[in-house]
Amino acid sequence: MISQKQNDLYTRVGPGTPCGTLLRRYWQPVALVDEFAGKRQVKAVRLLGENFVLFRDAAGRYGMLDRDCPHRNADLSFGRLEHGGLRCPFHGWLFDADGNCLETPAEPVGSTLCKKVRQKAYPTEVRSGVVFAYIGPGTPPAFPELDCFAAPDSHTFAFKGLWECNWLQSLEVGMDPAHASFLHRFFEDEDPEASYGKQFRSTTFDTDLPITRVLREYDRPEIGVTPVDHGLRLTTLRRIDEAQTHVRVTNIVFPQAFVIPMSPEVTISQWHVPVDDHNNFWFTIFTSFTGPIDKATMREQRLATYPEPDYRPIRNRSNSWGYDPDEQKAATFLGMGFDINIHDQWACESQGPIQDRTREHLGTSDKGIIAYRRMLSRELERVEKGERPLMCLTPEEAPAMRGPVSYDGVDRSGDVERYWREGDAKRRADAPWGGKVEA
Template sequence: MMSQQQNELITQVGPGTKCGALMRHYWHPVALTDELPDERPAKAVRVLGQDFVLFRDERGRHGLLDRGCPHRGADLAYGRLEDGGLRCLFHGWLFDVDGKCLETPAEPDGSVLCQRVRQKSYPVVVKNGIIFAYLGEGEAPAFPDFDCFLAPGTHAFAFKGMIDCNWLQALEVGIDPAHASYLHRFYEDEDPSGEAYGKQFRANSADSNIPMSRMMREYARPTIDVEGTDYGLRLFTLRKISEKHTHVRVTNLVFPYAFVIPMSTEMTITQWHVPIDDTSCYWYAIFTSFGKPVDHQQMREQRLQLYELPDYKPRIGRQNNYGYNITEQKSQTFTGMGFDINVHDQWAIESQGLIQDRTREHLGYSDKAIIAYRRLLLSAIGQVSNGEKPLMWLDPAQAATVRGPATVDGMAPTEGWESYWKEFDERRRKESSWAAHTRSPLVA
């Protein structure tokens, strides 16, 4: 059982906290590129309990600055985008993407004040529809050669959604292999050739004619194994169907707070859980296709049915009891909360409270991945406290060796499933128009 002090240690990420010091060793998603439209490419963002302004200048360069103007603290998020930077509305001070003060127009002619002023700025990188920022001090780590970053834009789609609670419980639901058999249980199976595109657990497993919804429903007590990797954890979830066949699901925890999971036979999801502060977070996801190009419009329209702009807040949530319907719960779904698994997850995550009280929990066998992750997290916090680089802080040479990760959702032979998932990953890559040119994550 966890103590209150331990729970605070692993959930608090603001400035001056130990977990916050760990988190500032990594790149963080701070916005979708869609959130900086041409008519107004600037917005306020809050990450790790800090407030920033993100903008794109006339040359197309992205900048992330502290939000309060260094003159007298006015809000730069309302600033004018002009003359090579972002201009404060209060006295017209102008800052470029690097935080350099270009003008202090209210000062007397000949003033050199702007030469002595610099706004705090942060490195920014755009990756397949997501804007990442490095919020720490010193050198930033390199990006790993993950599939979601290597895929061409035609084969990747990015989206996000707000969650009204602590980031850690959002991540822990995502790396819990057992919950899908209950939380996402449907009593009727859709035609996988119909409306399954862009929806998890609604298509058939690979090398199988069994819909995933049926698989999860009828084989609800999986065998779970967890192994350490150079990026975090690899999770194996096995459901024995017969003496000859076993369903294999391979998912991944990418430290510090992402997971990579299969969405269908040709698509994977890489999802980050970014703390806004200690009591709210955003999930950011890149959907990566190894097969045909992604239908960006369809996937966006599907998700905008559940999330509303501009803040990507869920339309169904705490405010309307997650759409709970007792009649539906009796005959159609386990939850009675509709057929979108994002609503189910939102309920599971938020119903634990703004910050889950882990002093009261009783973990079991199915929580193997949760336990393993918490150990990794505590170890990494200790490393940073001792002045060491934590897991997944990568230099360029290391980043080039961290690939994949492989995900599989398929029917394997009971004897030999260990090689099946590797062969499946190799086959999918070789048949892919873009992944065939990348190195397999399973080959040194």
């Protein structure tokens, strides 16, 4: 357990808070490109306890501005896209993607007021179907050459969903390999051929064992945690017999993402982005190392539980996350369906808006969470001293930040690290887009 002061330090993210100051030093996902496919090219964004408006102008350029109009603070997310910018419906003031005031039409002819007004604007970048924004000080950091950014559009798919709880308890799911044997336990194995787009349903590398069986029958994993340049690497071993060991390699990419395998072909890169202290969006980029991703199927699967336009889950606290006691007895360990996103959502939201970590009792299997909190404390101290935190990359550093390795297979050699490194290298060598081996 930790103190209430430490818990507040980790979880509070508004302007001026230590953790909010840290997270503002990084690019943050704020929207899906798919959200701009319809009639409306303007959307409200709430990020780290602040309000913004994101829009795409007629030239296809994204702009993110403070949401309150600098005239009399009306909500610009209801603005009109006109003449290369966003026009406030209150008095017609017009702003471009850089925050320049282009027109103040209610003013007298010849007025120069618009030259004296500027709305605060924030840099944006589009990567793999996600719009990222930077709301911190100075020049934004460079993007790392992670697989999810290096792969072509045909081999990536992005989606998001809202969880009504603090960002940290959501991220900590990705540092906890042990929970998968319980929270995601299915009593029967599905046909792996029907597993497309579903996590923990296919077989692993180098075997025909369904991953559901591995998790169900081998529930005392050996977990190793290694500090690496991008954050942490977790290696989880499940001994199947004297000759075979199931190996799962996952990663924490500081400050708030994890990279894990979904299947032998596809990896998941997922950010947990604070809306405010009590809510967060997960943004996921799926990356294929084989053929192009079937985006229509992936999108349809996920919209069934996280529908547009708000991406709020249809299963939530108000309906007990769809809990079914008959299912819990006969089909799944949790009793909340077969979508593991809902399982994780329940685990995180049921802890409350902000988990009270003064009441927890961590065990050996929580070593990833312990290591991350120490890392987070260290980087908070760095920022407080005015130093550059981990993964706040320069343009010279970014190209070397590749991968990271994400792997799920069965080793028979007895040399676990060599097994997953060689397997990952082969997968990358065979990838049509030429995924580079982690530096």
